Amino acid sequence: MEIDPPLCETFDKLVRTSPIKTLDHDQNLLIDKVDEFELPVIDLSHLNLGPQEKEKCVEDMVDAATKWGFFQIVNHGIPQEMLETVKDEEKKVFHQDFAKKADEKFLNLSANSYRWGNPATTLVSRFLWHESLHVSVSEISKIKGNDGLRFSLEEFTDTVAKLAERISVILSASFGVESSFFQENCPTGCSYLRLNRYPPCPVSSKVYGFIPHTDSGILTIVYQDGVGGLQLMKDGRWFSVKPNPTALIVNVGDLLEALSNGVYRSIRHRVLAPGGVERLSLAYFYCPSFDAVIQSCSEPPKYKKFSFGEYMLQIGKDVRATGDKVGLSRFLNVL
Numbered sequence: 001m002e003i004d005p006p007l008c009e010t011f012d013k014l015v016r017t018s019p020i021k022t023l024d025h026d027q028n029l030l031i032d033k034v035d036e037f038e039l040p041v042i043d044l045s046h047l048n049l050g051p052q053e054k055e056k057c058v059e060d061m062v063d064a065a066t067k068w069g070f071f072q073i074v075n076h077g078i079p080q081e082m083l084e085t086v087k088d089e090e091k092k093v094f095h096q097d098f099a100k101k102a103d104e105k106f107l108n109l110s111a112n113s114y115r116w117g118n119p120a121t122t123l124v125s126r127f128l129w130h131e132s133l134h135v136s137v138s139e140i141s142k143i144k145g146n147d148g149l150r151f152s153l154e155e156f157t158d159t160v161a162k163l164a165e166r167i168s169v170i171l172s173a174s175f176g177v178e179s180s181f182f183q184e185n186c187p188t189g190c191s192y193l194r195l196n197r198y199p200p201c202p203v204s205s206k207v208y209g210f211i212p213h214t215d216s217g218i219l220t221i222v223y224q225d226g227v228g229g230l231q232l233m234k235d236g237r238w239f240s241v242k243p244n245p246t247a248l249i250v251n252v253g254d255l256l257e258a259l260s261n262g263v264y265r266s267i268r269h270r271v272l273a274p275g276g277v278e279r280l281s282l283a284y285f286y287c288p289s290f291d292a293v294i295q296s297c298s299e300p301p302k303y304k305k306f307s308f309g310e311y312m313l314q315i316g317k318d319v320r321a322t323g324d325k326v327g328l329s330r331f332l333n334v335l
């Protein structure tokens with residue numbers, strides 16, 4: 001049985017044909033000289049203590065979202081056992097024959113839910129040493145042939161959805177966003193999950209696990225195993241995030257950056273391909289419906305108002321035209 005997608009063959013072919021053979025012109029600098037650091041840790045249990053502890057916790061979260069666009073949360077209310085169950089199910093689903101995963105009827109999900117490697121790219125720098133399963137929350141109940149996966153994803157999303165709303169309400173309150181905004185604009189089914197597996201990679205200094213990008217939703221909550229490899233950009237430098245499997249990672253998405261009028265940062269991040277071991281992660285993308293209007297209440301607004309549907313349409317156009325997402329700068333207000 002061959003569980004991995006044909007990453008080696010595809011990569012070798014790409015190296016022969018790609019006009020640029022490295023990840024970046026200063027690839028070694030980027031990959032080898034990266035400092036590891038521990039993301040700010042926010043203890044969410046402090047929100048249930050007295051007013052001073054609560055205020056400090058909110059302040060720390062606002063500070064991390066402003067300076068880093070990323071933070072870790074502990075005592076977040078999702079039991080460790082639930083996280084481990086979902087990770088075990090994720091591992092099992094990926095540890096199946098590649099041919100089975102690539103079947104368009106896999107798990108009864110919509111076509112293109114299972115993805116690997118970015119096989120259409122002509123550039124080494126855009127190849128992903130990666131396979132993933134994209135599941136819209138509205139589709140979880142349709143999963144067939146794997147009750148364990150369906151049940152654990154249902155349980156996980158029920159809990160993580162409440163957490164995402166709570167954090168979004170807290171972070172956006174200082175920017176005048178009504179606390180009802182998220183409940184009114186983010187029906188549960190609009191968010192989605194990405195199950196990520198990074199197979200062991202024999203050429204890990206030559207290829208990304210996940211290419212540099214920003215997340216397009218409101219915020220993302222990531223559960224990762226202990227392998228490491230996630231890096232984020234701060235002040236023009238890449239930093240490696242030290243893994244902490246008991247914490248969840250929260251990162252600001254493009255829409256929260258827009259709602260905060262550019263104060264919170266939707267930071268570029270990437271994942272290095274792991275060497276001798278596989279890496280698993282699970283990302284929950286908290287998203288509004290396509291007709292939700294994103295508009296900052298601050299004056300003067302940095303971005304024009306846009307709907308999430310318009311935003312995603314623009315991303316699709318830019319990716320088709322240039323191979324990359326342009327993102328929020330497309331919607332800058334020219335003053």
Ligand SMILES: O=C(O)CCC(=O)C(=O)O
Nearest residue numbers: 194196224230271281283
């Ligand atoms: O695997 C990770 O840690 C992060 C993955 C990621 O950035 C994404 O799925 O958008």
Ligand SMILES: [Fe+2]
Nearest residue numbers: 213214215269
């Ligand atoms: Fe991401």
